[in-house]
Amino acid sequence: MEGTSRTEKTECTETRPSTRSSLCMRLTAPRTSRHLFPRAGYGESDPNPGRNVKSEALDIEELADQLELGQKFHVLGVSMGGYSVWGCLQYIPHRLAGATLVVPVINYWWPSFPAELSRQTFKKLIVPEQRTLWIAHNAPYLLYLWMTQKWLPSSAAAMHHPEIFSKHDMEVIQKMMATPRIIENKSRQQGIYESIHRDLLVAFGNWEFDPMNVTNPFHTNEGAVHIWQGYEDRLVLVELQRYISKKLPWIQYHEVPQGGHMFMLVDGWTDKIIKTLLVGEEASPI
Template identity: 85%
Template structure:
């Protein structure tokens, strides 16, 4: 496994962050990204166990914090389910939502799903219902496939587009390296895991910190067009022990706006409530 010491929020969602008290944050690349070995059997549970293994290799201690953004959110849900005893705290920033989680009311998830742009609807439907066809769908040229993977401007808010423009002006070396093992083992596998059938329903999760010795946070941008706010609100109501933060003008990439990474970390590590944006 590869890890990087870095400042959280500086790169895309192929990484999640492990943080131990009194140490620098390190990045955990999911299987198939960068130099991490591909795992054809990758799922939510294997990801959580990989994180636990890496934490032990790095000697982070018995407990550590995890932070996952966007697609990295499913890794945090896995940690909450499979290794809650190892967590000091957790933060999910615009975490990916599976429209087929059983606890969602059918009408709520259906209406939210219909708000996605059509190419994204098709991609997620295939990933969930006909996973064996995902590679063919993602590589065909006749119809647009994943709007997110193609950076379709329709799915980004005004503030997201400003962030994207700044990112496009930066060197692409790290992003290219992250996908050096091919998009199937990275992006496609993410879709198969995140939108496939899970062994558990996150909305049945139990509080890993019953004595308030730690905390779990969800951060959601109101203007996010990839992860819809109404579903995140429903999750937060089902799990009242999670501290839910909604950013009024935030899009899917609000964490990359100056100052937000620090606010998220302070809330997670020291319990400091963020000031208004």
């Protein structure tokens, strides 16, 4: 789902399915309201040329204070929004009542990944996606040129290439496309460089920390961290997600057997995931 949001009125419109480039963050005050947080450069949020994982976490903290969500709040990040949750776990763990990452983006260059596992998993991506992520990490100054050239296919995610969608994803897309679009999609009104391109640069650049060194913010079980992963996801691959869950056993890992990258958009799954975050009731698999 692509979202446009005005945080001062906490309004959100969702107009079409998408992939990781445009999925945003959700903030939830314990047992109260929900607010969508569009990352800098999306919707009506001002672009931030210095955007990074830490600045995202601090922006979330500032927004939570402006919305008066209280000393602690829940965060939920989907797809690309997952790096914002990792940032919250690293930089503002004292503000969290709970955290959920749904098909969260994985950086293949996180240092704790075994080199061979990371290499083999990376090779499973379709070639245009491999090229795009390699450039974002190793030659970020070329990313704009690569994403705007017309000779070779660039990011499969940004172009909604059919090979990145599982059978289940395609069913979700067909169902959503049959729904009339009432509100014009404005999620990228700041331009693709300030939205999609910067997301790629942040998510696949060099991080200041390794997520697999993040410590449990809930030592007394006053909250929990969840990862939800679709087994059939072709965009965020299950092998590395499983490795993360083994390295961080305090994270509650949920694998959806037939779920693709968009399984959260199936009727009822969003509420089930949020309910698990808030009250600890685990949903049944698809």
